Amino acid sequence: MILITGASSGIGEACALLLAEKKIPLILIARRSDRLSLTHKKCQELGSKVYSFNLDVTKTADIISWAQKNCDLLSKCEVLINNAGLAVGLKTFDQVESHEWDQMIDVNIKGVMLFSSLLLPHFIKKDSGHIINLGSVAGHHVYPRGNVYCATKHAVHAFSQSLRADLLGKNIRVSEISPGMVETEFSEVRLQDKDKAKKVYQGLKPLSAHDVAEVIAWCLDRPKHVNIEEIILYPTMQASPTLIHRL
Numbered sequence: 001m002i003l004i005t006g007a008s009s010g011i012g013e014a015c016a017l018l019l020a021e022k023k024i025p026l027i028l029i030a031r032r033s034d035r036l037s038l039t040h041k042k043c044q045e046l047g048s049k050v051y052s053f054n055l056d057v058t059k060t061a062d063i064i065s066w067a068q069k070n071c072d073l074l075s076k077c078e079v080l081i082n083n084a085g086l087a088v089g090l091k092t093f094d095q096v097e098s099h100e101w102d103q104m105i106d107v108n109i110k111g112v113m114l115f116s117s118l119l120l121p122h123f124i125k126k127d128s129g130h131i132i133n134l135g136s137v138a139g140h141h142v143y144p145r146g147n148v149y150c151a152t153k154h155a156v157h158a159f160s161q162s163l164r165a166d167l168l169g170k171n172i173r174v175s176e177i178s179p180g181m182v183e184t185e186f187s188e189v190r191l192q193d194k195d196k197a198k199k200v201y202q203g204l205k206p207l208s209a210h211d212v213a214e215v216i217a218w219c220l221d222r223p224k225h226v227n228i229e230e231i232i233l234y235p236t237m238q239a240s241p242t243l244i245h246r247l
């Protein structure tokens with residue numbers, strides 16, 4: 001069984017669909033109930049047993065009480081895909097409002113830590129498990145107006161490395177997947193403007209959510225003694241967050 005946070009769109013949804021094709025049971029989490037039920041339905045139609053929950057990963061107390069109520073279900077989980085994440089705005093730091101950095105830090109860092117802390121006791125008990133964290137090339141490079149988002153993804157990178165060190169000897173794998181530009185709802189959420197979001201991908205062929213899901217599925221499929229530390233993947237037309245070839 002695999003738990004995916006942020007399964008209502010983009011990379012999380014693509015992972016759910018790809019894993020459902022393999023008939024893997026899934027636990028899907030996101031806030032938007034209409035979108036989550038759509039993913040749920042599609043995965044069921046592909047033949048997978050699905051449990052979905054409308055949860056906000058920033059609501060720590062709610063998540064902890066949900067995890068207590070669903071302890072039996074979580075104990076069956078072998079993989080956690082910490083995918084829920086977002087960028088809020090693209091502004092110089094002097095213009096960023098505190099509620100905006102709070103949201104990015106709460107989802108991208110604290111959400112990843114919270115779900116890791118909830119699943120790890122089960123993984124440790126079973127002496128088996130795999131955590132996949134969605135990092136980003138923004139976890140390796142910074143770019144103008146990326147400030148808080150870049151800081152959160154650098155944190156995901158450091159946390160993934162540190163987890164691997166802490167878990168040494170416990171037979172638990174930790175992998176980080178760090179994509180460049182993926183065309184999802186990410187830019188729409190970030191810019192709050194559909195037309196501006198479209199322009200982000202104009203003149204190049206970005207990665208698709210499915211491209212990233214395939215890489216994640218490949219990491220999961222490696223034999224249990226093989227831990228892929230990190231995969232950084234770019235569209236061929238991108239060489240760094242700021243080096244982009246557009247036609």
Ligand code: NAP
Nearest residue numbers: 006008009010011031032056057084085136182184185186
């Ligand atoms: P997306 O299409 O906007 O999907 C983001 C997902 O996160 C949605 O399912 C959203 O669901 C969920 N989410 C956001 N806040 C949440 C919260 N508080 N509680 C629960 N779920 C929440 O974007 P995406 O590109 O697939 O992003 C997935 C991950 O990839 C993120 O961690 C992102 O930082 C990373 N990434 C993306 C790119 C890119 O270019 N797209 C590049 C590198 C890394 P709800 O809104 O329904 O809650």
